[in-house]
Amino acid sequence: QVTLVESGGGLVQAGGSLRLSCVASRRTWSSYGMGWFRQAPGKERDFVAAIPWSGGRTDYADSVKGRFIISRDNNKNTVYLQMNSLKPEDTAVYYCAAAEGTPLTVAGVYKSWGQGTQVTVSS
Numbered sequence: 001q002v003t004l005v006e007s008g009g010g011l012v013q014a015g016g017s018l019r020l021s022c023v024a025s026r027r028t029w030s031s032y033g034m035g036w037f038r039q040a041p042g043k044e045r046d047f048v049a050a051i052p053w054s055g056g057r058t059d060y061a062d063s064v065k066g067r068f069i070i071s072r073d074n075n076k077n078t079v080y081l082q083m084n085s086l087k088p089e090d091t092a093v094y095y096c097a098a099a100e101g102t103p104l105t106v107a108g109v110y111k112s113w114g115q116g117t118q119v120t121v122s123s
Contacts, residue, residue, distance in 0.1 A: 009117030022096030038092035050104035
């Protein structure tokens with residue numbers, strides 16, 4: 001299993017930006033890619049963005065398209081989530097996860113999860 005550690009969360013005003021980072025302890029042959037999910041209080045965990053390790057297209061939830069950008073640094077086993085034009089409804093705990101299958105938009109293919117980082121957007 002891969003250990004994942006997120007960082008970069010915090011409190012920001014609406015319209016601001018944050019960049020989340022997720023460092024994986026190692027790459028595994030079975031890891032197809034990485035994803036970000038988020039969970040707001042009282043709600044289910046939702047898909048945000050995903051990126052394959054080997055190239056190919058990225059995927060985004062409709063609610064963040066045009067505002068969030070997922071990227072990776074294979075040499076550092078790190079995935080980033082640049083979040084721009086933040087809205088109060090983006091407030092949630094953000095989790096990164098490592099996928100062992102596809103499609104990367106489905107939570108069920110992710111077998112390793114980080115501990116989460118809180119993002120709070122004030123209005």
